Amino acid sequence: MASFTLHGIPVSRGIAIGRAHLLAPAALDVKHYLIPQEQVEAEVQRLQKAIATVHKELQTIWNDLPKDSPAELGAFIDVHALILSDPMIAEVPLDIIRTRFYNAEWALLTQIDELSAQFDEIEDAYLRERKSDIQQVGERVLKVLTGSANALPAGDGSEGAGRMIVVAHDISPADMLRFKDRAFGGFVTDLGGQNSHTAIVARSLDIPAVVGMYNASMLIRQDDWVIIDGDAGVVIVDPTPAVLEQYRERQARLLRERKKLGKLKKMPAVTKDGTEITLLANIELPEDCTAAMEAGAMGVGLFRSEYLFMGRAGFVNKLPSEDEQFESYRQAVAAMKGRPVTIRTLDIGADKPLDMAEQTSLNPALGLRAIRFCLAEPQMFLAQLRAILRASAYGPVKLLIPMLAHAFEIDQSLAMIEQAKAQLRDAGKKFDPLIPIGAMIEIPAAALTLPMFVKKMDFLSIGTNDLIQYTLAIDRADHEVAHLYNPLHPAVLYLLASTISIATKAGIPVAVCGEMAGDMKLTRLLLGMGLREFSMHPTQLLAVKHEILNSDLNEITPSVKKILRSFDPMAIAEAVNQLNQAGAV
CATH class of the missing domain: 1.10.274.10 (PtsI, HPr-binding domain)
Incomplete structure (x- = not known):
């Protein structure tokens, strides 16, 4: 059979080589x-x-x-x-x-x-x-x-036999566990996207994976040799000996690089010119703190609290209680051993319905979501605020509010935090009265009216995923317009750079916690803009640290200023590429 290549959505990096094991739905x-x-x-x-x-x-x-x-x-x-x-x-x-x-x-x-x-x-x-x-x-x-449960091959994991590459129409996280001890090298699925649970688990297990391949399970046959290029989102079936050898060399090189990165865990993130950079972790659940600590994170820059609500409210109509939330937040604070934990209030709403049968609005991304939803549900919001405040008695906690755009939203949010504090005082419960309050900058209106935020907030965190989506007026999950999603669009760079600059001049700490923070190809660009706090998935932290250690701000900053004056997308992309190659190790 002739070799052929399939293209899908890369969700977990790395290269896997092995024999295909098909799962029939x-x-x-x-x-x-x-x-x-x-x-x-x-x-x-x-x-x-x-x-x-x-x-x-x-x-x-x-x-x-x-x-x-x-x-x-x-x-x-x-x-x-x-x-x-x-x-x-x-x-x-x-x-x-x-x-x-x-x-x-x-x-x-x-x-x-x-x-x-x-x-x-x-x-x-x-x-x-x-x-x-x-x-x-x-x-x-x-x-x-x-009676069609899948029988699993033994798989010895030896180099000659090749590691098992699971090919399926779809695969659940629970089923992935069944392969974990069977020389499981990677997987390919017809369905799925960047945010599927399977993709999230693949990244956590650090298993190369490509999803959203539509008909891979129909085209790949049992025991075919398969190469997964998790960086490019490419799957090569029945590769030629020359291609196979080329990818084996790349795989070996990646393993060597990964071992080198492991040595950076305890090393401070300091640029060549001596500037200290803070590297933080994004987490969904308290248990994620283990991976954050192992990667050397200096704290949690984003605890996505909605994961405590997901799946439960939607299926059993029961929100987590104040005590249950408090226990989750307290566990995260304890696990970080004195390092700060930034907890974002519920980012849920019309686009993330709390009930499966609930009707969504015509355009949920622009509807009742995040802080808009919380202010419309004050009792639910107060319960979460009390839980977060109570956790602050056990270690350093910062409270982050998503999707703020209006002055009255800032004022109402701050008033409700004060109300939650008063309720806790009345109940005789401890909390940090000086807990820092921050705002997510993810709507262009917020980025363009930043003086309103720096006057009232203790810190800022830029959510680049939504900022890009709203600035460019596209849904990156929509395949028809996904190609328009571009972090290097001049408008996006302008909003990012001006937010970092204004916050820095005002003496307000500012971080980036969206996907851009964990993309090492954008690390030097963000450093040159003046960013000193990055928050990302723990698996991305060491690669970003490597870039920081090999960067000199004296060289980078003038180049980035020049990039920010350009409005030519191709020239910007080329300049960023040159920026990354300068002094690369």
């Missing part, structure tokens, strides 16, 4: 037939038994999680268990059997398809990706019903 084998009325209850019980079996499977997987597993794995298994318990999955298919006389598989698949269609209408990329969790749960139940 059970949904393809589902038979559709009507059942006699007298067999309806027996069919209902068959589906109930399958759901109970999957509950036991998930519990077993959760119990058997290795201690060194990424925190995300346990959380995502919990989400799948909650989905399985939700009436939309646990009860509606039973009603379909009783009213339409569908067989169990057909009834379940009908409901999964209906829910998937609802999620397709959600504009927010993260929430839209949750459709895959519902489909993965459905797939697991279907495999029990059809």
Whole structure:
């Protein structure tokens, strides 16, 4: 068979080489037939038994999680268990059997398809990706019903045999665990995006992966030799000996570079000219602090608190209580051992509905979300503020408010924080009365009216993901316009540079916590703008530190000033490339 190349979405870096192991989706084998009325209850019980079996499977997987597993794995298994318990999955298919006389598989698949269609209408990329969790749960139940559970090869991991490359239409985080100890080298899926749970787990496990390949599982055959280039989002099937050798050399070089980076963990992030840079970690759950500490993070620059709400509210209509939130925040503070933890208040709303059946607005990205949602739900917001304040009694905590754009939003937020403090004083509960309050700068209106923020806030954090999206008026999750998403657009660079400059002159600490902070190709550009605080996923930290250690601000700053005067996108891209090559090690 001739060699061919497939292109998808890169979600986890690195190179993997091995033999393909195909996972066939059970949904393809589902038979559709009507059942006699007298067999309806027996069919209902068959589906109930399958759901109970999957509950036991998930519990077993959760119990058997290795201690060194990424925190995300346990959380995502919990989400799948909650989905399985939700009436939309646990009860509606039973009603379909009783009213339409569908067989169990057909009834379940009908409901999964209906829910998937609802999620397709959600504009927010993260929430839209949750459709895959519902489909993965459905797939697991279907495999029990059809008796088509996947048998796994032993895989010895030897160089001659090649490591196993899993190729699937989709794969759940729980299923990824089954491959972890079987010479699992990487995976390729037809479905998925940057924000899918599978992608998040792949990054946590540091496994090369490419998703969103549409028909890879139809084109790749069992035991084909496969190369995954996780940096480029490329999969090469049946490579020629010359290409195989080329990628083996690249793989070996990457391993050597990674070992070198490991030596930087305890080294301070200081540029060649002696400027100290603060490197922080972005986390979703308290357990992520372990990876942050291991990578040498000087603190948490962004604790995305919405992950405590996700999956629970949407499926069981029960928000985490103040005490439950407090315990999660306290755990993170304790785990960071005196290093500061910045907790962002709930970034959720019309684009991230708290109820699966909730209607979304016509344009959720511009709707009732983040601080707008919190101010519209004052009791929920006050409960979160009290939980964050209580955690500040256990170590340094900073409170970050997302999506502020108006003066009255700043004033209302600060007033509610004071109200939460008063409630805690009345209850006799301890907190840090001088807790720093910060604002996310992620709307162009905020970046353009920064003096309003520096007067009232203790620190700023630039959310580049949304800032780019709103500045360029595109949804980067929309494939038709994703190519327009450009961090180096002159307007984006202007807003970034002016925000950093104004905040610095006002003596207000400013960080970048969006994807740009973890992209080492943009590290020198941000340094030249005057940025001194970067916050990123822990796996990106050492590569960014390496760039910082090899940068001289005396050389970089004049070059960046010149870049910021340019409005030619191609000239900017070329200048940034030259900036990175200057003095590269």
